[in-house]
Amino acid sequence: MIGKQIRLERIMNRNTGRAVIIPMDHGFTLGQIEGLGNMPEIISAVAEGGANAIVLHKGMVKAGHRKHGKDIGLIVHLSASTSMNPDPNDKVMVCTVEEAIALGADAVSIHINLGAPNESKMIEDAGMVSKQCTKWGMPLLIMIYPRGQGIDPNSPQAVGHCVRVAEELGADLIKTSYTGDPESFRKITAACSVPVLIAGGEKAGDLQTLETVLDSVEAGGAGVCLGRNSFQRENPSAFISALSRVVNGKATPEEAIRDLEKPA
Numbered sequence: 613m614i615g616k617q618i619r620l621e622r623i624m625n626r627n628t629g630r631a632v633i634i635p636m637d638h639g640f641t642l643g644q645i646e647g648l649g650n651m652p653e654i655i656s657a658v659a660e661g662g663a664n665a666i667v668l669h670k671g672m673v674k675a676g677h678r679k680h681g682k683d684i685g686l687i688v689h690l691s692a693s694t695s696m697n698p699d700p701n702d703k704v705m706v707c708t709v710e711e712a713i714a715l716g717a718d719a720v721s722i723h724i725n726l727g728a729p730n731e732s733k734m735i736e737d738a739g740m741v742s743k744q745c746t747k748w749g750m751p752l753l754i755m756i757y758p759r760g761q762g763i764d765p766n767s768p769q770a771v772g773h774c775v776r777v778a779e780e781l782g783a784d785l786i787k788t789s790y791t792g793d794p795e796s797f798r799k800i801t802a803a804c805s806v807p808v809l810i811a812g813g814e815k816a817g818d819l820q821t822l823e824t825v826l827d828s829v830e831a832g833g834a835g836v837c838l839g840r841n842s843f844q845r846e847n848p849s850a851f852i853s854a855l856s857r858v859v860n861g862k863a864t865p866e867e868a869i870r871d872l873e874k875p876a
Contacts, residue, residue: 615749616784622718623665623685623751624807628860630835631785631809632852633753634658634842635667637689641700647844651675654843659684661852665718667753667837670707673715687719687753688712690741691734701728701759705737709744719751719785726774727760735777742782754783755837757811765789768796775804787811787837790824794831807834812841818851818872822858822865835859847872 624631636655639648647654651672658666665685669692690712691703703723712720722741724734738754745752756778758770768791778786783806790810791797801808810828812821825836836859845851854868863871 616745616751619718619749620751620784623687624834625664625860629807630829630833630859631664631807632662632835632856632859633665633667633685633687633787633809633837634663634852635689635755635837635839636672636843637667637669637692638839639672640669640692640694640706642695645840647840647848654848655684656681657849658843658852661849662856663842663852664835667721667839670711670715685718686716687721688715688717690720690722691737692723699729701725702730703734703737705741709741709748709750713748713750717750719753720745721753721755721787724754724756724774724777725759726756726770726777727758727763729760731760735781738781745784746782751784752782753785753787753837754778754781755787755811757789766792768800771797772800772803775800775808779804779806785809785834790828790833794827797828797833798831801832801834809833809835809837812836812838815840815844818845818854819865819869822854822868825855826858826865829859829861 659682665687667687667689669689690707692706693700693703722738756774758765771789771791774788786808850872854872857863857868
């Protein structure tokens with residue numbers, strides 16, 4: 613497991629065991645959205661802000677990763693769907709672990725939607741990816757959510773089920789929904805042997821986002837995996853800097869906001 617350990621150290625804060633990961637794979641799903649027009653520019657801003665890693669699809673690695681500025685960890689996303697699909701929750705494989713290794717990835721990620729019509733295929737794909745990750749010493753981030761007809765996406769029972777499925781599949785990191793309150797989320801993280809990071813979802817206010825992040829890490833969370841809630845900010849670099857300080861316990865949300873609002 614030494615290969616996994618070395619690579620995990622590139623995408624986690626070694627002192628706190630937490631991470632600020634910025635997914636930037638939304639273009640595949642949503643198209644040419646706000647914030648992801650100039651990839652080299654936004655990746656540089658994210659890195660300058662102090663994020664530990666970004667998530668990209670394979671075709672975007674050459675479009676801007678590590679071209680200039682600070683270094684940043686690279687997670688290559690292996691599955692995808694588009695919002696134009698009649699079932700956008702149906703994720704299919706578009707990359708392999710071997711391709712990600714050739715691209716210089718520090719980790720790979722895969723998406724599962726529990727409760728979706730094609731849940732079984734997504735779980736099967738994740739099982740095969742986990743096997744390859746063990747073979748190659750590649751860390752695996754499983755992004756997993758409760759998504760299906762009649763399912764509450766923030767239900768503690770449903771989120772806990774997602775986390776357990778990812779853990780049993782062999783995930784090294786898990787990204788999932790926040791349950792909405794520290795007490796229920798603490799029960800989930802306490803029952804899991806691997807780091808659990810919360811997703812960001814739709815863009816929210818600065819203070820509201822930072823307060824939610826603080827609640828999650830105080831409840832045993834290992835950090836955040838925030839996409840639109842980070843790269844669509846007016847000043848992504850400054851916001852991610854504030855986010856990193858909250859995740860790693862160096863500032864309260866109020867302190868981080870005060871620093872964020874200071875003139876450059």
